[in-house]
Amino acid sequence: MDAARSYTGSCHCGKVRFEATLDLTRVMSCNCSICSRLGYVLSFIPAAQFKLLAGEDALSDYQFNQKRIHHLFCATCGVHPFARGTGPDGKETVAVNLRCLEGVDLEALTPQKFDGKRL
Numbered sequence: 001m002d003a004a005r006s007y008t009g010s011c012h013c014g015k016v017r018f019e020a021t022l023d024l025t026r027v028m029s030c031n032c033s034i035c036s037r038l039g040y041v042l043s044f045i046p047a048a049q050f051k052l053l054a055g056e057d058a059l060s061d062y063q064f065n066q067k068r069i070h071h072l073f074c075a076t077c078g079v080h081p082f083a084r085g086t087g088p089d090g091k092e093t094v095a096v097n098l099r100c101l102e103g104v105d106l107e108a109l110t111p112q113k114f115d116g117k118r119l
């Protein structure tokens with residue numbers, strides 16, 4: 001994680017705001033049923049590198065399938081800024097939607113394609 005730095009992000013209406021330390025050279029897009037609909041560009045980071053600054057009570061939780069991931073979204077504006085889950089190693093992980101970060105040139109990113117549809 002040498003290229004990791006701190007970014008701030010938010011939902012559209014601004015109720016949900018967060019700070020995340022991540023490496024933009026390690027990002028992915030996924031073709032699973034929810035990612036393809038929402039258009040997530042994702043970075044998975046340990047929960048310790050994520051800090052919710054505001055909006056815990058503004059978040060609604062959506063779960064499906066095996067219900068291992070909490071797909072959180074702002075109940076006011078409907079934007080999905082991040083998801084919470086547990087990685088294969090049992091550690092708490094946050095999947096940050098890079099589209100919600102400030103000052104990130106999405107066109108400059110080269111997401112690795114993840115075949116989530118098969119899981």
Ligand SMILES: [Zn+2]
Nearest residue numbers: 011013074077
């Ligand atoms: Zn919002």
